[in-house]
Amino acid sequence: MKRNKVESILLIAVLALSIQTGSYSAAITDRELDQYYAKNIQEKSTDVIVWKYRVWNGKKQKRRWNKTKNRWEDPAWKDV
Structure with missing residues (x-):
């Protein structure tokens, strides 16, 4: 009880x-x-997104970088 x-x-x-x-x-x-x-x-x-460029094997490539989240937005580099 x-x-x-x-x-x-x-x-x-x-x-x-x-x-x-x-x-x-x-x-x-x-x-x-x-x-x-x-x-x-x-x-x-x-989000602040900028383009990053590089030259790889004689080809210019670009990729988007998210400055706010510190990560790539695109899965791979693209030829310019």
Whole structure:
């Protein structure tokens, strides 16, 4: 019987905490959400991509390099 009482108290505590979290997220306005999403979209679209050139076996080649993510955008070098 004592164990059932402890389980009931824990269940009530968990439910009370979940209700508080839900009410907090509802307090965020639509304008704040729009600003948050606009900022994330802007950050993702600001990649700086440059062309890198080299001469390999007498042929000039080019490849795109993403400066923001420090990685190649193209899978292989292309002849120019």
